[in-house]
Amino acid sequence: MDFTDPNGRTAPGAETHAGPVTLVNSFVVPEGRDEAFLELWTATSRYFRAQPGFVSLRLHRAVSSDAPHRFVNVAVWESAAHYRAPHQTEEFVRLVTQEGWREFPSSPALYEVVVEHQLEPSRG
Amino acid sequence: MDFTDPNGRTAPGAETHAGPVTLVNSFVVPEGRDEAFLELWTATSRYFRAQPGFVSLRLHRAVSSDAPHRFVNVAVWESAAHYRAPHQTEEFVRLVTQEGWREFPSSPALYEVVVEHQLEPSRG
Numbered sequence: 001m002d003f004t005d006p007n008g009r010t011a012p013g014a015e016t017h018a019g020p021v022t023l024v025n026s027f028v029v030p031e032g033r034d035e036a037f038l039e040l041w042t043a044t045s046r047y048f049r050a051q052p053g054f055v056s057l058r059l060h061r062a063v064s065s066d067a068p069h070r071f072v073n074v075a076v077w078e079s080a081a082h083y084r085a086p087h088q089t090e091e092f093v094r095l096v097t098q099e100g101w102r103e104f105p106s107s108p109a110l111y112e113v114v115v116e117h118q119l120e121p122s123r124g
Numbered sequence: 125m126d127f128t129d130p131n132g133r134t135a136p137g138a139e140t141h142a143g144p145v146t147l148v149n150s151f152v153v154p155e156g157r158d159e160a161f162l163e164l165w166t167a168t169s170r171y172f173r174a175q176p177g178f179v180s181l182r183l184h185r186a187v188s189s190d191a192p193h194r195f196v197n198v199a200v201w202e203s204a205a206h207y208r209a210p211h212q213t214e215e216f217v218r219l220v221t222q223e224g225w226r227e228f229p230s231s232p233a234l235y236e237v238v239v240e241h242q243l244e245p246s247r248g
Contacts, residue, residue: 013188060235064137109191111184
């Protein structure tokens, strides 16, 4: 896959899905390249955070160096349509076709939350 | 990999990591097998939720049928040690060596949150 192709940077499907969606996007980052990745990712994430329908994100880094995916972004959007709209702009294409991204393959996919549990405070 | 081997069901590394960790565990589930997966996963998750140091979990299902990983569990633990302890019991081995699990390969890995953003309520 050509990782400067904007289509490879957008989660497929979900056109008809109603309700909130969670993007899970896992990145392969070669050893020692965390800073270069974070620079590119931060610029792209700044663009997405300013869009209507963005709810939250958490960027995770593996605590062990042997994880196949060094970074995982988990981001919530109000709907699949809200997620998709900012992936169809010239600014998006400009951001993700930067040569630097070639080094960091990603696998974006959209999910819905089907089970949720949280420790009850009383148990703590 | 033998997916009834308990070692394949435990995220590697992180022995020396301090602070909270997030498990990201992606599952391959053949089409039409959601219910069989959910039955096994729910029994296993009930065991983990009762353990010291468990904080929260969200089980995600792909909104599109072509996602390589149909389910992704994102679970927070107080520490890597808290995550690891219940993976070293006879009950854990009994749960994950059930024949049914053979059908559902998983890739558990531990992460730390390095960036977090939430929509400010005033912008909504």
